[in-house]
Amino acid sequence: MSNMQKELFLANRACIKQLKTLDPRVAQFEREWIDSTINKTLTAKVPENLTALRQQLADLVELDRSEVPPSAAYVAEHMTLEEFKILVQEFALDGLTEAQVFYHLMPRLSLAAQMPMLRMMIDEFGSGNLKRSHTTLYIDLLKELEMPVDLEFYIDANSSAGFSFPNMFCWLAMRADDPSYFSGVITYFETVVPFFFECYTAICERLQIKAHAYYSEHVHIDVFHAIEGQRLLKAMDATGDLDTAKAWRGICMGRDITNAAFDAAVDKARRLKHFDKERAVERAI
Template identity: 25%
Template sequence: MQSNLVMFPIAEFSRQDTQVKEKSVTQYERAEQQFLELLATEDLDNNLDKKFAIIRDFEKAVAMAIDTAYEHDSQDNSAHCFLQRILYWINRLNLFWYDDLRRYTNERSLYLSSCRNHIEASWQKWELAQIDVTELKNLNVKQALIERANADLEPLLSPASRYIREEMSKTGYCHLLAIASFDGLVEGSRLSRILGGAANEVQCTLVRVLLEEYGNGRLSRKHSTFFAKMLDEFGMNTEPEGYFDLVPWEVLACANHNFLLTERRRYYLRYSGGLTYFEVAGPAAYKNYLVAAQRLGLSDAAMGYWELHIKEDERHGRWMLEDVALPLAELYPDDAWELLLGYDQEKLMSDRAAKAVVNSIRQAEKIKY
C-alpha cells in the first residue's frame, strides 16, 4: 500500500452555506489528522497523557459527529464520512498489508478499541433502527431465505443499474473501478477471519468460497489479480487503497460492518446471512458493469474481473444458500432469524452504497478529471 496516509477531500460548499457547517467540516479534517498521529504513536496506551490536547480535540469531534449523524439522523455526509474513516483506520489493523511493521504497534491498543466501540455502539443502533427485527423473528426463516434469494438473483433493473448499463461514459467507468478497487484489491480478506474452529460442512463450504476467491493459492488466478489487470489497462493505480479518498462513506460502512461481524463470534449468523446476500446478488451487479464495458467497446482485460465473478458467484450464491444459510437455520432454530437480519442489512447497506457510487460517478463525469 502507499506509505503516506491520506486525508479525505473536504466538500466544496456554496457561499450560502453557514459558517457553522464549514467549521464542522474543517474540524473533522483536523480531527482525522490528529487521530492518524495517535495511531502512529509508539506504545499509545502508555503515552496518552502526552497526547492529552490531541485526544481532547479528537474526542470532541467524534462526539459532534455522532450527535449529527446518528442522534439527529442528519444527511451531513462529512459527519458520516469522518466516523466511518476512523472506524476503518482501526479495523484495517486486523489485516496484514505487507507494509512497515511499525504501523501495527497499536493493533491491540485499549484506547483504539474504546474509540471503535464508542462509535460502533451509536452507529449500529442507528443501522438496526432501519430494520423491523420483530417482524424477522416471526418469519419462517428457511422459506424467507429462499424467497429472498430467488428475488435477488435476477432483480428488476433499478434506475442506477440502467444508468450504468446505458449512459455511463468511459470516465465514469474508470471512476467506478477506482472506487471498487477499495474492495476488489483485497477481496475475501474479511471472510478469512471466520474460518477457524470446529470442522463441519458449513465451515468447509466457506473455505471453498475463500479458496476460489484466492485462486486456490495461485496469485495469477486470485480475483484481486484480475481486478488489478482492469486498473492496469487504464494506467490506473493498482495499489490497495490507492483511491481511498474517492470512497463514499456508504461503501466504507459496508466494509466496517463486515469487520464488526467477523470480529464477533456471536454475530456469526448475521455475517453468514449477509454473505449469502452478497454472493447471491453479486452477479446481477457485475452484469451491469459488464454490459457497460461491452457498450463502451473495452478490451477483455478491462472487463475480465466481471466475467469471472458472474460465473463463480452464481455458484457461490447457491453454496451460501443451500450449504451455509439453510443448514445454519436448522442448527440454530431459536436464533435463525439473525440470518435474515444479516441478509436484510447487507442488502440495505449495499443498495445505499450503490446509489452513492452512482452519484459519485455522475459527479466525476461532470468534472471529467
C-alpha cells in the same frame, strides 16, 4: 460520518494485522452505524427456522431480480468511461482486499460449516493461483483503466459509502456477536451478484473493456457460491449454531449497505464526471 468510516477502515486494517480491541470512539461509531442500519431495515416478519429463512430470502431475491434500480440501468446503458473509473474507484477498497477478512470468521464456525466457506474462499483466492485471485482481477481492471493500484490512493479518494462495504464485512467476520449475521449476508450477496453484476458486464461490453473478468467471473462463480451459502446455513443449523433471526437481520442490513454504497458511487461518478488522479479526493459526501 465520512471521516469516521475512514477511521473505522484504518482501524480494521490495523486489527487484521494484529488482533486488538478497537479504539472506544471508533467502536462506538461502528456499534451505532450497525445498530441503526439493522433497526431501520427491520421487517415485521422474522424467520423462526431455516425453512422460513430460506423462503424470505428467496422472496427478497425475487424482488431484487424483478426491478433493475435506476443506478444499475444507468451503468449498463449510459455511463461514460470517465464516470466508470470513479465507480471502480469507489469499490477498490473492497476489490483490493476482497475476502481476506473472511479468514477471521473460520475458527468461529464448526468444522462442517467451515467447508462451504472454504470452497468459496478457494475461488476468491483463484484456487491458489495469484493471477486468478479476485483482487488480481480487480488490479487488472485498474491497470487497463490506467488507475493507481495502491490501497493508499483509494483511502484518500473514497467517500464514506466506499468504506462502508468493506467495513461491513470486517464487522461481520471479526466483531459480530454471532456468525449467523455473516452467513445471512454472504448467502444473500452471492445470490444477487449473478444478476446484479450484469450492469458491470454490460458496461464492459459497451466500452470494450478487456479486463472484465472481475465482473464476468463473479457472474459465473457466485451461482455456485450461492449454493455454498445455503450449505453454510444448513451446516450451522444442524448443530444449533444458526440464529435465523440474526441471519435475516444481517441480510436486510447488508442489502441496505450494499445498495446505498452502489447508489452513492454512481451518484458521485455522475456528479464528478471525470476521474482525476490528482483531484479524485472528495470529502464532501
